[in-house]
Amino acid sequence: MREMIDMEFFDLIKNRRSIRRYKSQSVHKEDILKILDAANWAPSAMNRQPWEFLVISGELLKPLGNSYKGVIEEFISKMENDSEIISSEKFVKFAAHFGGAPVVIVVLAETNEDPREQKAFLESASAAMENLVLAAGDMGLGTCWMTGPLRDESNLRRILDISPDKEIVAVTPLGYPDETPHPTPRTEVKNKIKWIGW
Template sequence: MEFFEVVKKRRSIRKYQKKKIPEEYVEKILEAAFYSPSSRNRRPWHFVVVDEEGLIKKLAQTRPALEFLETAPLAIVVCGDEEISSAWVFDASIAAEHIQLAATALGLGTCWGHVLERMHNKEKSAEDYVRELLGIPEHIRVLCIIGIGYPAEEKPSHSEKEVMWGRVHRNRFGNSWKMK
């Protein structure tokens, strides 16, 4: 798939077919994540690949917004080591988007499930819940969980109508990019 087609096609897919993702696809997706840029090339990422159905169902209980994981045959927990880089959130976010674009290019659907600074329940953060569930060390922070699978729902590609030229400024805020 051509790059701009991939970008337009990438949508949040929350329903997946019960079909296993080939291991070579998972490796290609992870490879794309490792090609993402990072602050000072520190590469603070860690990825927990979860393909065990029971464990994915527990991840779906992290918070209500992650219930879509219930049907995902694959989840990738995107983390960052705050001891390696204070910019881990940004670096891990870029890697997470590379994961989503690579999966789209392979014909898969994805959805980002936010974990950082969210709550599992009144007493426990979503991050602590995931950390305990997967045995993630304290200094490794949990950014998000990306559900991945063959789509069981269709969404249209993005269109040029969504391009917000009014939010693009030339040289100074308020100077329109598109001259009339």
């Protein structure tokens, strides 16, 4: 079994970065389908596969970007430190156009009155989201898993006509990266593990 381990997989996991600047180059529909098929193969509670994907391009990206821009501007307006405000201006640029990405994907989950079921649905859809970002990365495409846009949720629901029986899980731009971000730091995993009964 050991010989079957594919090291490229681990490289992909470690080298994936959140991308906030994209080329305008379009993404083929077949490639998007391939990525979403990988997302659809995620594990899910009771195999309920409670996710759905909205794949947005064209004119609707404008009101979507405006919505997220508003979220970021409000966030900045509460900042006090000047240097923070300057670096945040770059973020406003990213937010307004999702960094120039030609596609934005929204992952939805089913809702349930039972909070335990609801939690399992959210976790399942998050597993799909992780498959999505990794599959995209494997194909040379960038993503940025985002929940910030949900701070303007009612607007998001109105723009995308999302019914109340769906939960918005995450939003991501999808496109060819136009930046190579530095690796983001991680706390050493050994500080996160409690070995029990070893």
